[in-house]
Amino acid sequence: MLISIAAVTVSCKNSIDERVTNESIVTFAIEVPEMGTRTFGDGTISNDLYYGIYDESGNLINSISKISDENKSSINISTTINLKLVTGNTYSMIIWADNANDACEVDFAAKTMTFNPISANQEVYDAFWAHVEPFEVTSNMSKTVKLYRPFAQLNIGTDDTLSAKNAGMEVLETKIAINTPTILDLVSGDVSNEANVVYNFASIPTNETFPVEGYEYLSMNYLLIGTEKSTIDVEFGYSNVADEYNRTYTFVPVQRNYRTNIYGSLLTSSLDINIAIEPSFNDPDYNVNNNL
Numbered sequence: 001m002l003i004s005i006a007a008v009t010v011s012c013k014n015s016i017d018e019r020v021t022n023e024s025i026v027t028f029a030i031e032v033p034e035m036g037t038r039t040f041g042d043g044t045i046s047n048d049l050y051y052g053i054y055d056e057s058g059n060l061i062n063s064i065s066k067i068s069d070e071n072k073s074s075i076n077i078s079t080t081i082n083l084k085l086v087t088g089n090t091y092s093m094i095i096w097a098d099n100a101n102d103a104c105e106v107d108f109a110a111k112t113m114t115f116n117p118i119s120a121n122q123e124v125y126d127a128f129w130a131h132v133e134p135f136e137v138t139s140n141m142s143k144t145v146k147l148y149r150p151f152a153q154l155n156i157g158t159d160d161t162l163s164a165k166n167a168g169m170e171v172l173e174t175k176i177a178i179n180t181p182t183i184l185d186l187v188s189g190d191v192s193n194e195a196n197v198v199y200n201f202a203s204i205p206t207n208e209t210f211p212v213e214g215y216e217y218l219s220m221n222y223l224l225i226g227t228e229k230s231t232i233d234v235e236f237g238y239s240n241v242a243d244e245y246n247r248t249y250t251f252v253p254v255q256r257n258y259r260t261n262i263y264g265s266l267l268t269s270s271l272d273i274n275i276a277i278e279p280s281f282n283d284p285d286y287n288v289n290n291n292l
Contacts, residue, residue, distance in 0.1 A: 024087045027142040031078045032097060032128050049073040049097050052108035053083070056090040056134070060109050067108045069100070085137045093132035094186045097147055099124040106186070113150070113184040115224040120175045120199035125222045126151070131187050150184050150191075151222035153259035154252075156236060156266070157215035164267035170240050171267065173201040174219040177235040181224050191226050201239060211278070215263045229255040229277070234262070253277045 030049070050072050052065045064083060066072055073081060075097050085091055096106050096113070101124040105114040117125055128147035135143070154176070158164075164171065177198045181191035205217040218238060231251045238245050247266075252275055254260050264273040 022087050023084045024137050025140045026083045026085050026137060027140075028081050028083070028093075028095075028132075029078070029142065029144045030075060030081065030095060030097075030130075030147065031144065032075065032147050047074055047076055047097075048100055049075040049079065049081075049095070050106065050108075051081070051093060051095045052111075053085075054092045054094075058092070061091075065108065067106075087137050087139065090134050090136045092134040093145075094129070095132065095145060095147060096127065096129045096186075098127035102127055111186045113186055115182050115184070115197075117197060117199050117221070119202040120173075121202045121205050121220055122199075122222075123205075123220070129186060131189070148257055149222075150189075150224060150256060152225040152254040152256055154219075154221050154223055154234065154254065155211060155217065155259060155261045155263075156219040157210040157212060157217055157261065157263040158266040159215050159263075160265040160268045161216050163265075167268065169243075169267060171204060171218060171238045172241055173239045174204055175199055175201045175237040175239075176219060176221055177237075178223060178232050180232065181226070184224060189227060191224055201237070210263070211259065211261050212263050212274075212276070218266065223254060225254050225256045227256050229253055229258075236262075238267070249273070249275070 048069075050067050052067050053061045055061055060067075064085075073079065094108060094111060096104075098104055101122075103115055103117045103122070103125050104127050105116065107113070113129070126149060128149050130145050130147045132143070132145055156174070156176075161171070175198070177196060179194055180197050181194050182197065183193040184191055199221050205220050208217055208220070210217050219236065223232075231253055234249045234252050236247055236249060249262055252260060252262065255277060258277050258279055260275065260277045262273065262275050266273065
């Protein structure tokens, strides 16, 4: 009996040693690009971190993934996660950071995100993601992963809020409607399923600084957009609750991870409307001036 027990003990020990030997620690340093000051789109709203880990065939490995609210991690601009992965195996990874109140439905098995915005002017819709290309685990290793937003930011601002108020028009709520994709492929980054998306009336942003000096926010929204610059038509509505007003801005340039600013004397005049697209975290500016 003692010999049998000893034999079993040695057998278990050898099995454990072999398993440990075949594992490596892979450290991921995850970063969300940060803008210099607290403002819309600075990344600080995205504090919930989820990730899916996939085998060489692209199948989700549930046992080491964190893909639900019950087992999510946290992030505040940057964080580090350590994973025990089998040495010699190949893995890939999808990482997603957002806010609990966002409009993004991430399906890690299907490797897609569906964007369903409901209300306008919601900073909590901001989110960041990255796809880590397949990598082979050869030993303990470290990887730095930078997350980027899949959205363009569309800002609408005016310089005649006080003039409009003095004339009896105090804007309290705004909305927009656009034709835009609603599904993001989390591996390729491609977007699809274009639809008319309505961001319903919500209170105008307050305590935020409009990107162009001298103007105040009327609206700020995140749009699911592709990587290449394109143009959209924006139906913009504003209301003092009693009355609703609408106008359309055509051929507005937008691009993923860039912000587009529409600004002018929008409430009391339809003249001198400016549209500019500028990088959020990317390279050169695109400027378009529309005089209507």
